[in-house]
Amino acid sequence: MTETIAQAKPALSSVAKISILGATGSVGVNTLDVIQQHPTKFSVAALTTNTQIDLLYKQCLKFRPKLAVVVDEKLADDFIAKFDHDDFKPELLVGSHGLEVAASLSEVDFVMAAIVGAAGLPATLAAAQAGKRILLANKEALVMSGGLLMKVVRLNDSVLLPIDSEHNAVFQCLPKGDDKCEVEKIILTASGGPFLSRPLNEFENITPDEACAHPNWKMGKKISIDSATMMNTGLAVIEACKLFEINIEDVEVVIHPQSIVHSMVAYPDGSMLAHLAYPDMRVPIAHALAWPQRISSGVSTLDLTKIGALEFSKPDSNRFPCLQLAYNALEAAESATTVLNAANEIAVEAFLNNRIRFTDIPTVIDAALQQIEHEEANDLEVILTKDQQTRVFAKNFIDRSLLRH
Numbered sequence: 001m002t003e004t005i006a007q008a009k010p011a012l013s014s015v016a017k018i019s020i021l022g023a024t025g026s027v028g029v030n031t032l033d034v035i036q037q038h039p040t041k042f043s044v045a046a047l048t049t050n051t052q053i054d055l056l057y058k059q060c061l062k063f064r065p066k067l068a069v070v071v072d073e074k075l076a077d078d079f080i081a082k083f084d085h086d087d088f089k090p091e092l093l094v095g096s097h098g099l100e101v102a103a104s105l106s107e108v109d110f111v112m113a114a115i116v117g118a119a120g121l122p123a124t125l126a127a128a129q130a131g132k133r134i135l136l137a138n139k140e141a142l143v144m145s146g147g148l149l150m151k152v153v154r155l156n157d158s159v160l161l162p163i164d165s166e167h168n169a170v171f172q173c174l175p176k177g178d179d180k181c182e183v184e185k186i187i188l189t190a191s192g193g194p195f196l197s198r199p200l201n202e203f204e205n206i207t208p209d210e211a212c213a214h215p216n217w218k219m220g221k222k223i224s225i226d227s228a229t230m231m232n233t234g235l236a237v238i239e240a241c242k243l244f245e246i247n248i249e250d251v252e253v254v255i256h257p258q259s260i261v262h263s264m265v266a267y268p269d270g271s272m273l274a275h276l277a278y279p280d281m282r283v284p285i286a287h288a289l290a291w292p293q294r295i296s297s298g299v300s301t302l303d304l305t306k307i308g309a310l311e312f313s314k315p316d317s318n319r320f321p322c323l324q325l326a327y328n329a330l331e332a333a334e335s336a337t338t339v340l341n342a343a344n345e346i347a348v349e350a351f352l353n354n355r356i357r358f359t360d361i362p363t364v365i366d367a368a369l370q371q372i373e374h375e376e377a378n379d380l381e382v383i384l385t386k387d388q389q390t391r392v393f394a395k396n397f398i399d400r401s402l403l404r405h
């Protein structure tokens with residue numbers, strides 16, 4: 001079991017300065033919601049967006065960061081012009097390099113890594129290199145670079161705290177500090193998404209809007225589709241193996257449609273510890289911001305008598321083939337999870353743009369895993385090359401074999 005993430009460092013006494021990468025996304029907005037409840041504990045040093053400059057502008061006026069980053073260069077002038085009549089203007093960096101600067105500012109204590117997809121990897125690595133406390137929502141960074149990210153975290157005395165609700169739950173249920181007792185297994189829960197009981201013969205006609213309508217969580221589009229295919233749980237299994245340094249055989253997945261139990265840890269004496277909360281990302285965000293202390297998140301305590309029943313069942317691999325693809329990738333050489341992630345990103349984007357069917361998503365990923373050679377991937381260049389190679393392959397595969405007319 002890893003020591004990288006679990007060793008308690010003393011709580012910060014002064015105001016903690018935070019950079020939020022992906023501030024305008026679902027996790028970014030929830031992070032700012034928790035921060036604004038605790039102005040004496042946290043202040044914002046940097047906020048970043050890809051294209052959402054209207055929201056970033058409002059966030060800047062409210063939280064007054066030293067630095068703002070807009071990745072899309074075409075929008076930079078429009079963004080800065082918005083401050084013409086204000087008494088405040090942040091320093092602006094344009095382009096993806098700005099993300100790495102935001103992640104490694106010397107005065108920053110915490111970095112919320114909440115960019116979606118592979119685009120978040122270089123900045124997450126930069127935060128680790130700079131020895132920051134990383135609040136990791138950007139699971140794709142860990143899935144594609146696994147061993148490397150964990151190594152950089154360890155070498156630079158950085159700390160990774162999981163924001164993904166399952167992993168945050170596991171982290172809360174694992175043995176604490178010097179208590180090194182044995183863990184039997186980790187049980188990750190998954191809601192099963194919106195299609196848990198939809199007849200399989202209707203899957204071909206699932207639309208992006210239907211797939212984005214998650215029954216319990218309000219999230220960005222990419223993770224919503226991943227939840228509908230259950231690739232999100234596949235990525236979660238990989239994330240758990242890398243983060244907690246455990247074997248795939250020691251991770252179990254159960255479907256839990258209510259999303260109240262966020263995951264569990266089983267011990268050899270038959271005990272199982274579970275983390276329960278309403279499905280609201282402010283819970284894990286507040287946990288990681290305050291760790292090893294606790295602060296309010298704005299989310300109320302569960303009323304289990306109102307919820308009544310909690311159900312659990314085994315996932316059906318016919319319904320959710322993406323889950324098995326993730327297991328296959330994890331069992332192959334390290335670069336296979338990079339391929340899995342990149343092919344999934346391309347397939348999800350094509351589905352969201354109505355270019356392929358819902359059922360084509362696993363077909364694209366399977367083809368990429370079959371066709372692209374696997375190798376050890378312990379440096380960034382190899383990983384980024386594999387990522388690019390997969391994207392080209394997946395786009396061509398879609399154009400050649402799957403395109404809807």
Ligand code: NAD
Pocket residue numbers: 021022023024025026027028048049050051052071096113114115116117119137138139140163164165217218219220221222223281
């Ligand atoms: P989102 O789509 O709502 O927001 C994504 C953010 O990333 C935005 O701020 C956007 O501007 C930025 N971004 C997108 N592409 C970028 C690029 N190329 N360069 C730089 N910035 C870019 O996504 P989200 O739902 O907030 O998810 C963010 C991450 O957190 C994902 O990795 C997701 O898997 C993970 N996560 C999200 C939730 C959730 O409840 N939303 C839960 C668990 C984990």
Ligand code: MG
Pocket residue numbers: 164165166236
């Ligand atoms: Mg999750």
